[in-house]
Amino acid sequence: MDEEQLVRRVARGDRDAFDELYRRTSPWLAVRLRRRCADDDVVADVMQETYLAVWRAAAAFAGAGVGGSAVGWLWTIAARRLVDALRRRSRDARAPHAALPMPPAPPAEDEVLGTVLGDEIGAALNRLAPELRQVLQAMVLDGLTVRETAVLLGVPEGTVKTRARRARIALREALS
Amino acid sequence: MRLATFLGRRDRARKPVAVAPDHVPRAVLARYAAGAPGFGTDALWTVEAHLESCPSCRGVLAEALERYSPETASLLNLVGSRLATELPRTARMPARRRRRVARWAPPGLWAWLVMALAVVGAALGLDVAGSSRVLPSLVLLVAPVAPLIGVASLWSTGLDPAHELVVASPRAGLYMVLRRTLAVLIVVVPALTVAGLAVGASPARWLLPCLAFTAGALVLGELIGLGWAAFSLGLAWTAGVIAPSLLAARTPLLLEPASLPYWSGFTVLIGLALLLRRDAYTGLRSAPWFVR
Numbered sequence: 001m002d003e004e005q006l007v008r009r010v011a012r013g014d015r016d017a018f019d020e021l022y023r024r025t026s027p028w029l030a031v032r033l034r035r036r037c038a039d040d041d042v043v044a045d046v047m048q049e050t051y052l053a054v055w056r057a058a059a060a061f062a063g064a065g066v067g068g069s070a071v072g073w074l075w076t077i078a079a080r081r082l083v084d085a086l087r088r089r090s091r092d093a094r095a096p097h098a099a100l101p102m103p104p105a106p107p108a109e110d111e112v113l114g115t116v117l118g119d120e121i122g123a124a125l126n127r128l129a130p131e132l133r134q135v136l137q138a139m140v141l142d143g144l145t146v147r148e149t150a151v152l153l154g155v156p157e158g159t160v161k162t163r164a165r166r167a168r169i170a171l172r173e174a175l176s
Numbered sequence: 177m178r179l180a181t182f183l184g185r186r187d188r189a190r191k192p193v194a195v196a197p198d199h200v201p202r203a204v205l206a207r208y209a210a211g212a213p214g215f216g217t218d219a220l221w222t223v224e225a226h227l228e229s230c231p232s233c234r235g236v237l238a239e240a241l242e243r244y245s246p247e248t249a250s251l252l253n254l255v256g257s258r259l260a261t262e263l264p265r266t267a268r269m270p271a272r273r274r275r276r277v278a279r280w281a282p283p284g285l286w287a288w289l290v291m292a293l294a295v296v297g298a299a300l301g302l303d304v305a306g307s308s309r310v311l312p313s314l315v316l317l318v319a320p321v322a323p324l325i326g327v328a329s330l331w332s333t334g335l336d337p338a339h340e341l342v343v344a345s346p347r348a349g350l351y352m353v354l355r356r357t358l359a360v361l362i363v364v365v366p367a368l369t370v371a372g373l374a375v376g377a378s379p380a381r382w383l384l385p386c387l388a389f390t391a392g393a394l395v396l397g398e399l400i401g402l403g404w405a406a407f408s409l410g411l412a413w414t415a416g417v418i419a420p421s422l423l424a425a426r427t428p429l430l431l432e433p434a435s436l437p438y439w440s441g442f443t444v445l446i447g448l449a450l451l452l453r454r455d456a457y458t459g460l461r462s463a464p465w466f467v468r
Binding site: 002003013015018022023024025026027028030031032034035040043044047048051052055056057058059060069071072075121122123125126128133137141 | 208209211216217218220221222224225227228229231234235237238241245247248251252254255256258259262263266267268269270
């Protein structure tokens with residue numbers, strides 16, 4: 001049984017299906033969230049809110065925006081909850097955001113490369129400045145809007161737009 | 177957002193489509209799970225995009241957690257135990273079918289519909305039990321006012337906890353009242369038809385009076401409240417028609433086929449009155465029936 005069927009059974013109130021869904025997807029979700037937020041308390045809260053939302057609103061899952069994938073749906077919820085949590089925290093404490101761990105490094109995983117992104121675009125990505133890459137990751141990989149990206153990275157919206165534009169130009173040049 | 181969309185590229189054919197035929201090597205997954213730095217962006221993207229679409233790699237990642245990232249594993253246990261206490265307390269969104277039904281009926285309608293059906297059933301039972309005596313059919317006598325039992329509950333503060341929201345919604349007003357009335361009729365009229373056919377009271381004799389009373393309750397409801405309107409009409413019919421015809425043991429003149437033209441004219445008049453006063457159903461101040 002795949003994740004989409006599990007979500008549909010959760011929609012009918014099947015608690016076992018929910019536990020199975022949690023067992024299958026939570027490790028992946030936790031690792032992915034922890035790579036974006038250094039604070040484990042926030043990650044735990046976001047995870048809890050995400051799965052509660054799944055339990056509450058599984059009946060609304062149509063998968064339209066994410067190509068019918070339940071896992072993509074899960075990530076959409078989690079990313080939005082993470083942005084909300086960061087927004088709340090920055091309002092409460094005005095604390096600086098934890099920087100995303102993304103030092104420029106040589107591509108050590110050449111064997112997985114090329115299968116998804118293609119060599120030229122991979123190399124171009126690695127040459128990008130780190131702050132441009134963060135913007136690109138939030139907007140392209142995580143599917144966030146400009147405003148949400150601004151909250152996630154802790155920079156003004158205008159900066160996000162500028163960086164996105166610079167990243168776009170740099171990638172275009174590298175690919176042409 | 178897809179990368180090609182982000183870049184605004186049209187020549188997508190040049191770029192390989194984002195499909196990974198192979199799986200991510202275990203060592204890479206272990207480093208990803210451990211949160212190890214030094215991932216190239218391209219590798220990170222590749223891994224994350226692949227994980228989203230590959231259940232088996234997610235399984236491998238879950239196994240790697242125990243060994244390479246105990247903090248994540250303990251975090252998962254913590255969240256799991258918190259969820260176990262939270263889930264039973266969490267209200268759930270109703271399934272689509274129930275939401276669709278709720279668009280047609282206020283929450284308290286069921287009990288009233290059951291009561292209307294019970295009245296029809298009781299009339300049918302009395303008819304069948306007393307068929308040897310020469311009495312007018314009770315089903316026929318009850319039929320004109322049977323839907324009023326349901327109509328009485330359509331629009332009241334006491335039965336709908338969300339009445340303030342309902343009355344402020346764009347569909348509130350005559351449209352919503354008519355829709356709910358239709359829901360009542362859809363349940364009650366077939367039951368009456370079955371019961372009537374069983375005792376020889378065809379719908380031709382009671383359907384028009386039935387509709388006239390229902391519409392009349394709606395018109396009167398604009399003035400004194402739907403509940404009171406249904407109650408007073410029902411009481412008037414019981415006292416003025418049902419009781420005398422039971423005492424006299426004959427079918428009332430009002431339900432003879434000869435009076436049907438009058439009923440149809442009456443129904444048209446009531447319908448016109450309903451249309452003329454349809455604005456009285458919008459807005460809280462001009463809706464006295466919403467006062468308890």
